[in-house]
Amino acid sequence: MQLSNTSQYAIRMLAYMADKKDSPLINATELAKVLQIPYKFLTKIMTELVKADLVISMRGREGGYSLSKKASDIKVDDILNVFHDSIQEEQCVLGIGFCNGMCKCALHDQWMEPKLLLQKMFRESSLEDIAGKGCKI
Amino acid sequence: MQLSNTSQYAIRMLAYMADKKDSPLINATELAKVLQIPYKFLTKIMTELVKADLVISMRGREGGYSLSKKASDIKVDDILNVFHDSIQEEQCVLGIGFCNGMCKCALHDQWMEPKLLLQKMFRESSLEDIAGKGCKI
DNA sequence: TTTAATTACTACTTTAAGGTAGTATTAAAG
DNA sequence: CTTTAATACTACCTTAAAGTAGTAATTAAA
Ligand code: SF4
Ligand code: SF4
Numbered sequence: 001m002q003l004s005n006t007s008q009y010a011i012r013m014l015a016y017m018a019d020k021k022d023s024p025l026i027n028a029t030e031l032a033k034v035l036q037i038p039y040k041f042l043t044k045i046m047t048e049l050v051k052a053d054l055v056i057s058m059r060g061r062e063g064g065y066s067l068s069k070k071a072s073d074i075k076v077d078d079i080l081n082v083f084h085d086s087i088q089e090e091q092c093v094l095g096i097g098f099c100n101g102m103c104k105c106a107l108h109d110q111w112m113e114p115k116l117l118l119q120k121m122f123r124e125s126s127l128e129d130i131a132g133k134g135c136k137i
Numbered sequence: 138m139q140l141s142n143t144s145q146y147a148i149r150m151l152a153y154m155a156d157k158k159d160s161p162l163i164n165a166t167e168l169a170k171v172l173q174i175p176y177k178f179l180t181k182i183m184t185e186l187v188k189a190d191l192v193i194s195m196r197g198r199e200g201g202y203s204l205s206k207k208a209s210d211i212k213v214d215d216i217l218n219v220f221h222d223s224i225q226e227e228q229c230v231l232g233i234g235f236c237n238g239m240c241k242c243a244l245h246d247q248w249m250e251p252k253l254l255l256q257k258m259f260r261e262s263s264l265e266d267i268a269g270k271g272c273k274i
Numbered sequence: 275t276t277t278a279a280t281t282a283c284t285a286c287t288t289t290a291a292g293g294t295a296g297t298a299t300t301a302a303a304g
Numbered sequence: 305c306t307t308t309a310a311t312a313c314t315a316c317c318t319t320a321a322a323g324t325a326g327t328a329a330t331t332a333a334a
Contacts, residue, residue, distance in 0.1 A: 060301025114251035197331025
């Protein structure tokens with residue numbers, strides 16, 4: 001019951017970048033070292049974030065990565081969507097069926113509440129919220 | 138963000154058994170067919186449930202499985218614990234660190250609420266609650 | 275006592291996520 | 305122009321979960 005490694009890495013990478021919004025470009029070497037994420041895996045993930053238009057990359061010497069928009073405009077859910085790790089509308093807590101409300105077990109209604117809270121949290125929390133709150137992640 | 142396949146299967150298997158509390162023993166062949174779970178995988182899972190004392194098994198002809206206690210006494214969380222799929226006390230929503238409340242990101246407090254709800258749900262929901270509510274899972 | 279039907283055990287295969295290696299491409303610095 | 309430092313691409317390796325196969329052990333019916 002937790003996010004994939006890849007999503008976790010992606011969130012931390014982008015949160016770090018949001019935190020260092022003074023630097024126009026941040027490179028993979030720095031990110032890998034500071035966040036303790038394998039360099040090659042990090043660049044692989046970053047390339048996906050570039051393709052998803054959450055990040056802009058500059059190749060070549062003095063290159064690096066930067067957020068494609070304001071930190072407050074990049075929601076956690078946008079990141080999760082890139083890696084298909086977001087909570088779907090009809091997703092069953094047990095992963096058994098898809099909730100249609102027609103025929104339900106006792107857990108169905110109980111699941112609604114935490115599910116809605118999680119969805120809300122992911123959709124409304126931006127990188128700005130996560131970063132720069134005194135605690136580096 | 139969902140339970141492992143193994144946990145899902147285990148819950149469905151036990152819920153089905155709870156539902157058929159009239160039959161003293163239920164065998165793997167029936168379970169596999171009705172629940173559409175691979176027979177060999179099902180027996181592997183069931184053996185773990187036997188070792189965890191949630192299920193009693195009878196070998197040999199006319200053998201099968203039965204719940205080791207009343208359906209109302211087997212909680213979903215008991216099943217999740219067998220497969221290390223329960224939500225830990227200090228578990229971080231992002232899977233990044235372990236929440237100690239000392240140094241936290243903005244998601245930390247928001248995570249508390251759905252997490253407590255999920256824990257409560259898993260701990261308080263029994264097989265009796267899931268089974269026999271008109272909807273077979 | 276033999277046979278059939280069942281669970282238990284051991285070992286293997288498959289799949290997908292996570293991770294690594296090497297090379298190509300790009301662009302600024304010198 | 306050449307070098308250097310960066311990202312991008314392709315292909316592979318590793319690990320753990322999921323699933324499969326075959327055989328042993330057990331028990332009741334015949
Ligand atoms: S009724 Fe229960 S098992 Fe079925 S989709 Fe809803 S939560 Fe899942
Ligand atoms: S502060 Fe945020 S990242 Fe750190 S453990 Fe709590 S929820 Fe996770």
